[in-house]
Amino acid sequence: MTRRVLVLATVHAAIAAALLDGSATSFRLVEVLAFAAAFALAGLAPLQVEVGRHAVTVTLTEAVLVVACYRLDPASAVAAAVVGEAVACLTHRQGLLKVTFNLSAVAGATALALSLFQVVATGQGPSSPVTWGAVALAVTVYALANHSSTSAVLSVVEGRPVRSVFAGALAPAMLATAVSLSIGVVGELLFAIDPVAPLLLSPIVGAAMLAVRRVATQQSEHLRFTRLYESSRRSARLQGFDAGLAALAEESRSLVAGTAAVCAAPGPDGGWRAMVVDGSGAHAAEPAAVDALLALAGDRGPRELKGPDLPFTVSRLAPSASALVLATAAAGPDDAADHAGALLAVYREIESDSSGNERAAVLAAFAAHAGLVAANARLLEEVEEALRHQVDLNRQKEEFVAVVSHELRTPLTVMLGALSTMRRFGNDLDAARIEKLSVMAENHGLRLKRLIEDLLLAGSIEQTSRTVECEGVDAIAFVDEVVTDMAPGIAAPLHAVPAAGSGAGPGCLADTTRLRQIVSNLIENAAKYGAGSPIEVAVSRAGAEHVHIAVIDHGPGVRPEDRERVFERFVQLDSSATRTVGGTGLGLYVCRKLAESLHGTIALTDTPGGGCTFTLELPAAEPSDERPQVDPLPAVRTAPVMAAIGTE
Amino acid sequence: MSTIEQPVRRVVVADDEPDIADLLAMSLEMSGYDVRTAYDGEAARELVLQTLPDLVILDWMMPRMDGIEVLTTLRARTQTRDIPVVMLSAKASDNDVWQGWEAGANYYMTKPFDFDGLLRFISYLDGGAVGDHPK
Numbered sequence: 062m063t064r065r066v067l068v069l070a071t072v073h074a075a076i077a078a079a080l081l082d083g084s085a086t087s088f089r090l091v092e093v094l095a096f097a098a099a100f101a102l103a104g105l106a107p108l109q110v111e112v113g114r115h116a117v118t119v120t121l122t123e124a125v126l127v128v129a130c131y132r133l134d135p136a137s138a139v140a141a142a143v144v145g146e147a148v149a150c151l152t153h154r155q156g157l158l159k160v161t162f163n164l165s166a167v168a169g170a171t172a173l174a175l176s177l178f179q180v181v182a183t184g185q186g187p188s189s190p191v192t193w194g195a196v197a198l199a200v201t202v203y204a205l206a207n208h209s210s211t212s213a214v215l216s217v218v219e220g221r222p223v224r225s226v227f228a229g230a231l232a233p234a235m236l237a238t239a240v241s242l243s244i245g246v247v248g249e250l251l252f253a254i255d256p257v258a259p260l261l262l263s264p265i266v267g268a269a270m271l272a273v274r275r276v277a278t279q280q281s282e283h284l285r286f287t288r289l290y291e292s293s294r295r296s297a298r299l300q301g302f303d304a305g306l307a308a309l310a311e312e313s314r315s316l317v318a319g320t321a322a323v324c325a326a327p328g329p330d331g332g333w334r335a336m337v338v339d340g341s342g343a344h345a346a347e348p349a350a351v352d353a354l355l356a357l358a359g360d361r362g363p364r365e366l367k368g369p370d371l372p373f374t375v376s377r378l379a380p381s382a383s384a385l386v387l388a389t390a391a392a393g394p395d396d397a398a399d400h401a402g403a404l405l406a407v408y409r410e411i412e413s414d415s416s417g418n419e420r421a422a423v424l425a426a427f428a429a430h431a432g433l434v435a436a437n438a439r440l441l442e443e444v445e446e447a448l449r450h451q452v453d454l455n456r457q458k459e460e461f462v463a464v465v466s467h468e469l470r471t472p473l474t475v476m477l478g479a480l481s482t483m484r485r486f487g488n489d490l491d492a493a494r495i496e497k498l499s500v501m502a503e504n505h506g507l508r509l510k511r512l513i514e515d516l517l518l519a520g521s522i523e524q525t526s527r528t529v530e531c532e533g534v535d536a537i538a539f540v541d542e543v544v545t546d547m548a549p550g551i552a553a554p555l556h557a558v559p560a561a562g563s564g565a566g567p568g569c570l571a572d573t574t575r576l577r578q579i580v581s582n583l584i585e586n587a588a589k590y591g592a593g594s595p596i597e598v599a600v601s602r603a604g605a606e607h608v609h610i611a612v613i614d615h616g617p618g619v620r621p622e623d624r625e626r627v628f629e630r631f632v633q634l635d636s637s638a639t640r641t642v643g644g645t646g647l648g649l650y651v652c653r654k655l656a657e658s659l660h661g662t663i664a665l666t667d668t669p670g671g672g673c674t675f676t677l678e679l680p681a682a683e684p685s686d687e688r689p690q691v692d693p694l695p696a697v698r699t700a701p702v703m704a705a706i707g708t709e
Numbered sequence: 710m711s712t713i714e715q716p717v718r719r720v721v722v723a724d725d726e727p728d729i730a731d732l733l734a735m736s737l738e739m740s741g742y743d744v745r746t747a748y749d750g751e752a753a754r755e756l757v758l759q760t761l762p763d764l765v766i767l768d769w770m771m772p773r774m775d776g777i778e779v780l781t782t783l784r785a786r787t788q789t790r791d792i793p794v795v796m797l798s799a800k801a802s803d804n805d806v807w808q809g810w811e812a813g814a815n816y817y818m819t820k821p822f823d824f825d826g827l828l829r830f831i832s833y834l835d836g837g838a839v840g841d842h843p844k
Contacts, residue, residue, distance in 0.1 A: 463800075467770060470799035471726050474821040478732045481824055486739045494735065501728050 063158060065217045070162045073169035073210060080172040081136050093141045096133060099125045100145025105152055106270065119237040123200050126174060128246030128252060130182075130196050135175035142171040156383075159411075167212035174203035186487075188253075196249075197242065204238035285423060289320045293430045302328060305438035306336035307343035309431045310404070312340055316427055317386050319407035321379040325351050326403045326435030329442045335404075337378055350374050354387075354406055363388035363425035365400050365417030375406075377683070382408035384417070390432035399520055402432025468512055472505035479505075495599040515647050531659065533568045533682040534576065536600045536608055543580050544598055551588045553614075554595040567600065569608040570682035575655045579663075583612040583675045591616030594672060608681050615672040624665045628653050652677075716835045717763040717793075719743045723753035723779070724768035724797065733766060736824055750774025754782055757789060764831065769798035769809070777812045784813040793834055797822060832838075 066424035103121040122142075129138045144166040150160040181195035212227040244266060251258035292312040300308070306324045323346055325335035333355065335346035353374040357366075368376065368383040376382065386407045405428045479502040483495065490498070537559065544557040569576075580598065587596045591614030599611045619627060628649045649663075652675075656663045661679040668674045721741050724730040727748055734744040745760060747753040750771040757765055757779075765783070769776035776796060783789040793816075796809040801819040809817045816830050 466801075467799040470820045471729065475726070475728045476798075477821045478729065478736070478824065482732065482736045482739070485736070489739060498732075498735075501732065505728065603790070684724060 064301050066158055066162055066214055069210065069213055069217070070165035073165035075163075077139060077172040080176045081139060088137055088140075092133065093137050093144075096125065096129055096138070096141035097144040097148070099128075100142050101148040102145075104146055104149025104519050119240065121241055121244060123204060123238055124148070124245030124248055126171070126200055126203055127196055127242065128249050130175065130178045133175075135179060137173060138175045139168050139171045142167050156411075162214055166207060168614075170203045170206035171417040174199040175207050193246075196246070200238065200242045200245070204234060206358060208234045231458065259368075267650060288316060288488055289423065289426055292427060296430070296434055297349035299441060302435075302438045302442045303336055303345065305434055306334065307338055309403070309434055309483065310336050310338040311341070312433070313405045313407050313424060313427060317407045317424055318411075319386070319409045320382065321408040323350075323353060323354060323378060323406040324403065324431060324435070325406075327439065328430070329439050331447070333404075334457055339379060346378065347610070350378055358387050358389045358404055358406075360419050363421035363428070365421050379408035381410055383411060384409045386417070386420050386424050387700050388421060388428040389432075390425075390428035403428055403435045405431055463486075465516070469509070469550035472509040472512070475501045476509070502690040530566060530572050531570050532573070534571050534573060536567050536569050536610060536679075539573070539576065540580065540598050540600055540610060543577060543584070546583055547581060551584065551596070553588055553591060553593045555584065555588075556595075556597060558597050558599040567602045567608045568682045569610075569679040571661075571679055575659060576679075577675060579652050580610060580612070582648050583663075583677070586648055586675070587612050587673070590614075591672065602681070603678060606681055608679050609676050609678055611674055611676045613672065613674045615668060615670065618667060618672050619665065626666060628663070717742065717831050719745075719760065719762040720764045720766065721745050721747065721753065721756050721760065721762045722766045723747040723750070723756075723771065723776070724766075725749055725771040726768075729768070740828065742783075750776065750779050754779045757783060757792070758786075761788060762792065764791055764834065765794045766797055766827075767794055767814075769796060769800055773789045777808065780809075780814060795827065795830065 100122060103125050107120045125145075126138075129141065132142065143164050146164055147160070150163055155163070178195050178199040181198060182192045185191045185195070208231065209227065214221055216223040216226045244262070248262060249519060251262065292315070292399070292503050296308045296312045298307070298308070306326060310322040310324035313319070313324060321337065321339035323335050323337050325333050328334035332348075335351045335354070336343050337346045353372050357372065357375060364387060366385045366387060368385070371382075371385055375385070386409065387405070389404045390402045405424050407424060432627045479498040483498050485488065537557070540557045541652075544555055548555045584596060584598065594615035597611075597613045599609075601611070603609045653663050656677055656679075658677060661677060662679070664676050666674045666676065720737055722730050722733045722737070722744055723746070724733070725748055730746045730748060730757050737744045745756055745762070747756045748771075751773045753765075753767065753771070754774065764788075767776045767779060771779075776798065780794055780796070783792065783794065788837050795816045795818060796814040797818050797820065798805065798809070799820045799836075808815050818827065
């Protein structure tokens with residue numbers, strides 16, 4: 062942008078130089094200085110008048126120019142105008158780029174106006190209508206040239222098209238020029254009568270300007286209020302947290318006329334989140350930048366900082382920025398930054414000047430609103446998340462109830478059906494049929510028993526008939542026994558690794574009933590969900606303190622994001638499959654609880670090549686001398702379940 | 710719902726729990742009926758379409774095609790539209806029963822069910838002619 066502004070400045074200077082080249086000069090220092098002083102005064106007292114949506118600057122420069130046309134040659138006039146403008150700019154503490162541009166614009170416009178005047182009014186008397194016409198023309202051209210220059214530079218700085226900037230402010234600019242021109246003509250007429258006469262105008266003009274200035278200030282305050290109100294209204298819509306931050310940043314950006322803006326606030330998870338809005342849209346700001354901005358804001362009030370003073374992480378968000386307007390809002394009675402409800406930062410490409418504090422005040426007023434909006438958005442997100450979680454829990458519970466209902470009714474149906482059949486047909490039944498019915502009834506009775514135990518254990522009510530009796534168990538021998546017992550009832554190939562008979566294996570400390578429950582549960586799980594792949598049960602030492610019993614299948618496996626979820630209550634990863642094979646979503650939850658009661662853990666990892674490996678870790682111990690008593694449950698338990706899979 | 714012309718002789722029983730299906734089959738055979746069993750929805754549908762039995766006893770929750778789907782399919786075809794169907798299910802809420810009726814079931818039994826009730830229904834279908842079975 063700097064480059065483009067400099068190009069414009071060069072163009073103006075070139076025009077001035079071209080026009081002045083070859084014109085006659087009668088340089089009188091005192092006169093030039095006097096006019097320079099007049100130009101400076103005119104430039105020092107501009108009026109910013111808001112007409113509609115535009116800011117119009119009315120100065121008396123055109124009035125001074127009228128008099129200069131009559132009294133000075135082009136070169137002197139340009140010199141006086143440039144000096145006067147320089148004084149005005151420096152008094153306003155404007156940046157170097159702005160000063161350069163303003164001087165060049167003034168030089169160009171003045172040269173143009175004066176040259177034109179000279180051309181038209183040559184040979185005419187001072188009071189001839191042609192001369193007056195020439196003055197009017199010159200001043201109009203001056204105004205138009207200035208207006209074009211201002212439009213050009215504004216379009217570069219604010220990124221708006223030239224045409225709209227030019228046309229938008231043309232009428233007010235011309236109005237201001239007409240006023241200024243009239244004052245100038247009256248002044249010249251008085252000057253012609255008596256050089257002191259124009260001084261009589263001064264009080265009138267001064268009073269008028271003060272009055273207009275007061276109105277203009279009121280209007281500008283009203284406009285500022287309106288803009289704040291509009292921005293607040295637009296950003297108050299209830300929306301998601303990030304969207305809310307982005308909307309607030311966008312409003313801040315337009316409030317303070319910046320190129321990029323950041324809005325940061327404490328997010329739903331406690332940490333600060335920020336959105337950056339710039340020419341390419343809205344995106345999240347990286348945490349380092351957010352921290353840097355917060356540190357920069359500290360607990361000081363709103364202010365405008367110069368670009369070169371910004372730390373790298375902050376300036377990186379808008380590399381071409383020359384200034385940063387910063388404001389925070391506190392959520393509580395104390396103003397410390399870590400309690401602040403929101404932080405707003407707007408990057409501007411125009412250098413910081415005397416209105417910086419005003420801009421910071423505007424941003425601070427908006428920041429209070431921003432804090433509320435951010436808090437609202439955060440609460441909305443938290444509520445939505447809680448609701449989603451609740452709906453999810455409810456759904457899981459409903460599914461659970463449906464499955465449990467089915468699971469309880471099925472064995473009951475078989476038991477009652479078998480008994481009623483035996484009673485109804487009594488002696489007509491042959492021995493084979495009686496045996497079949499009896500086995501059915503017993504199997505399903507035991508299935509019901511196990512289901513109730515699982516449910517109660519899952520509900521954290523301890524109702525097992527045996528207390529936990531831990532002893533040293535030979536892990537390999539134990540596993541071998543379980544596998545031998547279960548293998549006939551399992552559809553998939555099942556074997557133990559390493560094979561027993563290789564001497565006493567590593568010992569683990571466990572209650573054998575519970576250990577049996579865990580291992581057989583895991584094996585059944587592998588059979589249910591392993592898609593018929595071979596199942597291995599492997600025993601190994603894990604360091605000096607622990608023993609691992611791993612149940613390994615080579616089925617479809619479980620996705621990484623679900624590997625912890627499977628241990629939760631009521632969770633069935635694929636409910637249709639569960640309905641097929643029967644289940645409550647409690648099996649693994651129960652396994653884990655049992656493992657914990659044995660001071661162990663269960664973990665799920667991927668089998669290399671695909672599949673699940675459930676690893677039970679138990680404290681190591683010396684195997685006791687007697688062989689552990691093993692509960693003869695599983696063959697009965699698995700039969701109905703395996704049959705459901707369809708062992709052909 | 711009209712009674713059928715000939716007495717109920719051939720029955721298809723479908724349930725994904727084999728013990729329930731086999732139990733029902735045994736009881737019905739002991740009562741003099743000719744029973745075929747299926748253990749999932751698609752097999753059930755195929756069996757009914759092929760054998761066109763006089764009565765179908767259908768479980769709701771089955772793999773591959775649930776009971777309601779099977780029922781809807783059967784009701785959509787002319788040759789099976791009028792075969793009486795008894796829904797048998799652990800789903801026992803009013804809504805479930807209503808859904809069963811809507812899909813075209815002639816009778817709805819919830820598990821655990823009463824075998825006597827089933828026999829009474831079959832005798833109703835027979836129009837009073839009861840297959841002899843010892844008390």
